[in-house]
Amino acid sequence: xxxxxxxxxxxxxxxxxxxxxxxxxxxxxxxxxxxxxxxxxxxxxxxxxxxxxxxxxxxxxxxxxxxxxxxxxxxxxxxxxxxxxxxxxxxxxxxxxxxxxxxxxxxxxxxxxxxxxxxxxxxxxxxxxxxxxxxxxxxxxxxxxxxxxxxxxxxxxxxxxxxxxxxxxxxxxxxxxxxxxxxxxxxxxxxxxxxxxxxxxxxxxxxxxxxxxxxxxxxxxxxxxxxxxxxxx
Amino acid sequence: xxxxxxxxxxxxxxxxxxxxxxxxxxxxxxxxxxxxxxxxxxxxxxxxxxxxxxxxxxxxxxxxxxxxxxxxxxxxxxxxxxxxxxxxxxxxxxxxxxxxxxxxxxxxxxxxxxxxxxxxxxxxxxxxxxxxxxxxxxxxxxxxxxxxxxxxxxxxxxxxxxxxxxxxxxxxxxxxxxxxxxxxxxxxxxxxxxxxxxxxxxxxxxxxxxxxxxxxxxxxxxxxxxxxxxxxxxxxxxxxxxxxxxxxxxxxxxxxxxxxxxxxxxxxxxxxxxxxxxxxxxxxxxxxxxxxxxxxxxxxxxxxxxxxxxxxxxxxxxxxxxxxxxxxxxxxxxxxxxxxxxxxxxxxxxxxxxxxxxxxxxxxxxxxxxxxxxxxxxxxxxxxxxxxxxxxxxxxxxxxxxxx
Amino acid sequence: xxxxxxxxxxxxxxxxxxxxxxxxxxxxxxxxxxxxxxxxxxxxxxxxxxxxxxxxxxxxxxxxxxxxxxxxxxxxxxxxxxxxxxxxxxxxxxxxxxxxxxxxxxxxxxxxxxxxxxxxxxxxxxxxxxxxxxxxxxxxxxxxxxxxxxxxxxxxxxxxxxxxxxxxxxxxxxxxxxxxxxxxxxxxxxxxxxxxxxxxxxxxxx
Numbered sequence: 001x002x003x004x005x006x007x008x009x010x011x012x013x014x015x016x017x018x019x020x021x022x023x024x025x026x027x028x029x030x031x032x033x034x035x036x037x038x039x040x041x042x043x044x045x046x047x048x049x050x051x052x053x054x055x056x057x058x059x060x061x062x063x064x065x066x067x068x069x070x071x072x073x074x075x076x077x078x079x080x081x082x083x084x085x086x087x088x089x090x091x092x093x094x095x096x097x098x099x100x101x102x103x104x105x106x107x108x109x110x111x112x113x114x115x116x117x118x119x120x121x122x123x124x125x126x127x128x129x130x131x132x133x134x135x136x137x138x139x140x141x142x143x144x145x146x147x148x149x150x151x152x153x154x155x156x157x158x159x160x161x162x163x164x165x166x167x168x169x170x171x172x173x174x175x176x177x178x179x180x181x182x183x184x185x186x187x188x189x190x191x192x193x194x195x196x197x198x199x200x201x202x203x204x205x206x207x208x209x210x211x212x213x214x215x216x217x218x219x220x221x222x223x224x225x226x227x228x229x230x231x232x233x
Numbered sequence: 234x235x236x237x238x239x240x241x242x243x244x245x246x247x248x249x250x251x252x253x254x255x256x257x258x259x260x261x262x263x264x265x266x267x268x269x270x271x272x273x274x275x276x277x278x279x280x281x282x283x284x285x286x287x288x289x290x291x292x293x294x295x296x297x298x299x300x301x302x303x304x305x306x307x308x309x310x311x312x313x314x315x316x317x318x319x320x321x322x323x324x325x326x327x328x329x330x331x332x333x334x335x336x337x338x339x340x341x342x343x344x345x346x347x348x349x350x351x352x353x354x355x356x357x358x359x360x361x362x363x364x365x366x367x368x369x370x371x372x373x374x375x376x377x378x379x380x381x382x383x384x385x386x387x388x389x390x391x392x393x394x395x396x397x398x399x400x401x402x403x404x405x406x407x408x409x410x411x412x413x414x415x416x417x418x419x420x421x422x423x424x425x426x427x428x429x430x431x432x433x434x435x436x437x438x439x440x441x442x443x444x445x446x447x448x449x450x451x452x453x454x455x456x457x458x459x460x461x462x463x464x465x466x467x468x469x470x471x472x473x474x475x476x477x478x479x480x481x482x483x484x485x486x487x488x489x490x491x492x493x494x495x496x497x498x499x500x501x502x503x504x505x506x507x508x509x510x511x512x513x514x515x516x517x518x519x520x521x522x523x524x525x526x527x528x529x530x531x532x533x534x535x536x537x538x539x540x541x542x543x544x545x546x547x548x549x550x551x552x553x554x555x556x557x558x559x560x561x562x563x564x565x566x567x568x569x570x571x572x573x574x575x576x577x578x579x580x581x582x583x584x585x586x587x588x589x590x591x592x593x594x595x596x597x598x599x600x601x602x603x604x605x606x607x608x609x610x611x612x613x614x615x616x617x618x619x620x621x622x623x624x625x626x627x628x629x630x631x632x633x634x635x636x637x
Numbered sequence: 638x639x640x641x642x643x644x645x646x647x648x649x650x651x652x653x654x655x656x657x658x659x660x661x662x663x664x665x666x667x668x669x670x671x672x673x674x675x676x677x678x679x680x681x682x683x684x685x686x687x688x689x690x691x692x693x694x695x696x697x698x699x700x701x702x703x704x705x706x707x708x709x710x711x712x713x714x715x716x717x718x719x720x721x722x723x724x725x726x727x728x729x730x731x732x733x734x735x736x737x738x739x740x741x742x743x744x745x746x747x748x749x750x751x752x753x754x755x756x757x758x759x760x761x762x763x764x765x766x767x768x769x770x771x772x773x774x775x776x777x778x779x780x781x782x783x784x785x786x787x788x789x790x791x792x793x794x795x796x797x798x799x800x801x802x803x804x805x806x807x808x809x810x811x812x813x814x815x816x817x818x819x820x821x822x823x824x825x826x827x828x829x830x831x832x833x834x835x836x837x838x839x840x841x842x843x
Contacts, residue, residue: 061300061307063684091688116303119496119507196507197495199306199313207492210671214488217664218481224657225474229637231649232261232466282672286679308684311675477661484668 030124030147031131033186037193039071045191046071048184050082052156053114056103058096059195061115065091070201071194107152118189119196127189130157131182135165160184250469253440258465259472260446262632266336268479269329271472275480276326277432283318284421291371293417295410298373299509317495318487323365324501325487327524330358331583338555338576341564342445348556350438355552357431360424362525367420369522373413376503378510379519381408381416390542407512448632449565455631464632518593526590527583531609533594534602544606551613558613561620568626571619575612582608696761696829704777706766709833712842713774714820715766716831719759723779723803726789727753730802737807738816744839745769746819755804755816757824763831764805765820765842768794770813772843775801792817818842 035041046067049059064083067073073082075090083090084097096111103110118126129147133155136144141154144166155163161181162174174181194200234242241247290309292301305312334354337343343351370381385402389395404411443453443462452462466472496502500523505516521529531548535541566573586605592598682690692709694716699705704717731739731753741751746764749757756762768775773796778784784793784800791808792801800808805817818840822833836842 061303063307063688065684066307089688091684091690093688116507120504122504197306197313199317199495202311202313203492203495207488210488210492211485213664213667213671214481214485217661217668218478218485220657220660220664221474221478221481224654224661225478226637227650227654227657228470228474232471232634233636279672282676286676289680290683304683304685308686310678310681310683312679312683314675315679474661477665 030122031128032124033127033182033189035183035186035190037190041187041190042194043067043071043073043191044184045187045189045194046073047081048188049191053188054084054094054096056096056098056107056111056153057114059094059115059192060113062094062195062198063091064089064094066198070198109152111153114192114195116196118193123189123193126192127185130185130188131161133158133164134168135163135171157181157185253436254469254473255467257440257468258452258461259444259468260448260452260462260464260632261466261471262446262448262464262634263444263472263475264447266332266339268476268483269333269336271476272479272483273326273329273333274432275483276322276329277428279318280322280326281425283315283322286315287319288421291417293371293410293413295373295413295510298371298410298413302372313495314491317491319368321487321490321495321497321501323368324497324522324524325483325490326361327365330361331524334358334552335576335580337445338579339566339573340445340447341449341559341566343556344445344449344559344564345556346442347439347445350435350442351556352553353431353435353438357428357435359549360428360431364420364424364428365522365524367416367424370408370416371413371420372506373510374506375508375511375514375516376505376519378408378512379516380521381412383519385412387542390539408510445564446632447565448567448628449563450628450630450632452632464634520591520593523587523591526588527586527605527609528590530586530590530602531606533590534599534606536599544610548606548609551610555613555616558616559620560617561623561625563625563628565628568628569620569623570626571623572616575615575619578608579612582612690835692833694763694831694833696831702779704779707833709820710836713766714833715762715764715777717762717777717803719754719762719803723790724754724759727802727804729789730791730806730808735808736802737809737811737814739806741806741816743815744837745816746840747821747837750819753804755806755819757822758826761824761826761831762804763819763822763824763833765818765836765840766792767817767842768792768796768799768813769807769815769817769841769843770794770797770799770811773797775799775817779803815841 064078067078067082068075078090082094098111121129125147129145132146132148133143134146135142139150141152143151143154145151145153155161158172158174160174160176161178163171165171176184287302287305290301290305290312292298302316305316309315337351337354366380366384370377381403385399385408388399388402391398400406402412402415403409404415443451443465446452446464452464455463457463490497490501503522520526528545528548532541532545535544561569561572563569566576582605585601586609589598589602589605690710692707692714694705694707694714696716696718699716699718701718701720702723704715706713706715708714730736739753741753741755744751746755754762755764766774773794775792775794778788778793779790780788781790782788783790788800790803792805794800794811794813797812799811799813801811801813801817802808805819807813807816819837820833820840821835821837822831824831
């Protein structure tokens with residue numbers, strides 16, 4: 001038995017080492033959003049996303065109805081806060097109203113679909129990116145970003161967060177306090193994290209039951225095995 | 234004649250049941266590593282079921298593949314479960330494959346009379362690699378696109394016909410929807426059937442000669458008055474109930490991963506799997522999944538294209554000749570301390586290579602990669618010499634076993 | 638159990654074994670259920686399919702006496718704007734005894750359409766345009782005597798000659814057994830729109 005413990009320890013140690021190393025990111029230093037991941041945060045983020053992001057960005061894998069099924073929003077609230085007044089179906093996907101050819105004309109490239117953005121870039125990246133805009137008169141949009149240099153997107157959150165120049169000097173204060181603004185960005189990140197894997201709700205609901213059942217089965221099987229192996233001398 | 238008698242008379246199943254389960258005598262001293270075999274069978278069945286249901290919603294075209302795969306996650310009831318089972322299942326299968334092979338190497342299970350069992354098993358491992366690779370391409374994410382481009386371009390190194398083979402595999406000059414079509418067909422038919430066939434033969438060949446055990450001694454050499462090995466116990470019920478317990482533990486681990494860490498810190502499901510294929514934008518660094526990265530590290534270790542590919546191919550093929558490299562009459566490394574140390578270094582080295590294969594191709598990793606490649610090859614080269622001259626302890630006449 | 642005898646003969650505790658086997662079997666079946674139930678569920682219509690499950694049809698372009706066909710769940714849905722003259726033929730076909738099921742006793746339509754018009758609003762007929770003989774698509778033949786000298790208007794199937802009146806009630810002598818199916822729908826006469834919500838579950842399509 002002691003031997004197994006040593007073996008398991010060695011294997012786990014190696015795995016832990018390896019996993020830490022595999023996950024290592026070689027990019028610039030990222031900020032980490034701190035928040036509780038629950039329906040309240042996600043819904044707050046969904047409202048902000050609908051107001052400030054969805055004019056350009058789609059989340060084409062999401063459907064409005066998922067917000068009621070998974071997060072417990074009422075259908076009326078989804079209609080009021082999230083859905084565009086016309087041209088979208090409750091069971092339809094959350095697609096931006098901006099036509100693709102217009103997007104090409106305005107930004108050179110269509111704004112990316114954000115369904116999987118947190119999966120792809122990590123939530124730290126999205127959080128840091130949204131907080132890293134600065135005024136740059138040399139860019140056509142007038143904006144630049146530390147995390148994503150020469151990005152085509154303007155800082156749509158500037159009215160809340162204010163405007164800074166390249167050196168971090170505040171050119172115009174935002175409508176919200178810096179603390180509140182960070183909270184808002186955090187909510188958007190929470191929403192995008194949810195969008196990148198809405199199964200989290202069902203997984204958290206079903207997980208304990210499935211694991212409990214499996215543990216029960218394992219215990220019964222262990223006693224059955226012990227009983228039969230009494231024969232083996 | 235009752236129905237049961239009639240059925241038993243006509244059916245080959247009762248005989249097969251006796252031969253492979255009820256009267257298959259296995260050594261009684263199997264340890265924890267011996268769970269891996271039956272767990273692999275379980276995992277293949279689960280991969281088949283989840284794969285069937287994922288395939289039911291998959292569209293193998295360049296335009297729709299990515300959206301259909303993510304449509305499974307969002308739109309299909311329990312689609313996330315099917316998808317995570319299928320994705321995480323791959324990594325768990327390779328963990329088990331490595332445990333299963335390492336156990337065979339530790340206790341000399343590849344040795345006479347089980348050379349063919351080893352060769353079939355190792356071929357199955359290679360078939361799993363191919364199956365995993367094809368599956369990797371199907372979501373047509375950017376990772377799929379570039380991994381597919383890099384791996385299929387390896388065929389270009391085949392002398393004379395390299396370009397023709399590469400075009401044949403891709404169905405064109407580069408990756409495209411045509412590639413997806415043939416890879417889908419290979420993934421769900423040919424390679425899968427080959428795996429199933431190999432597994433069947435692996436078990437049949439094993440049951441012909443009987444199982445090895447941690448002491449590496451042949452239990453058939455010591456038979457009791459009833460004609461059965463005195464150290465053997467019928468597979469059913471003793472190992473069947475034991476494996477049920479193993480199933481329980483393993484499925485608990487599997488479920489915990491699926492429910493609480495489905496991407497496993499993006500080792501089992503890489504970040505770049507979550508962005509669609511973009512032929513204009515290569516990935517920052519193309520690294521293979523963890524289970525293939527040791528060989529990839531060796532590929533990169535040599536600063537010459539064909540040289541690297543040859544080293545990788547040699548590294549992959551070396552285990553085939555393992556049964557003939559080991560010259561020592563003692564099978565289990567329990568009684569061969571030097572080989573055991575060599576093996577443990579070999580295993581650790583394999584882990585280190587896996588880690589290195591995941592790193593960006595920076596010069597600072599070249600030396601460790603080369604060292605790792607040398608250690609890997611050195612094990613196989615040194616084994617004939619070491620095994621011939623190493624001091625051994627005498628294995629016991631009967632298997633070591635303490636009754637529970 | 639600590640007897641040190643060499644042979645394997647000792648009495649196994651059969652009751653305990655049976656009991657434990659039963660526990661393992663039951664919990665094992667439950668474990669299998671947690672895998673099998675989601676697997677079967679995953680073959681249910683997807684959310685994407687559910688999003689396409691309802692169709693809204695605009696009635697504005699349909700002039701009196703005309704019809705329009707919309708595709709709904711891979712099936713043709715016909716909407717007919719019936720004139721008063723056309724509605725009058727419905728009584729005539731019934732009185733002449735031409736129909737197999739004039740009172741719509743076979744539930745080929747939701748209960749709210751179980752009337753001679755087979756619709757929520759007399760003028761607007763909404764139905765699945767599939768002949769329930771062998772699944773062909775019947776032609777719309779509103780003109781009198783266009784199919785036979787006695788023809789009052791209705792539907793005529795090109796495959797095996799099944800005939801229906803203007804409420805898609807099947808006419809005697811046709812191979813088709815039942816009236817054509819009517820799906821569940823909502824109609825808003827003021828906004829001039831029909832929303833087809835789902836198939837009426839009891840109806841036979843073909």
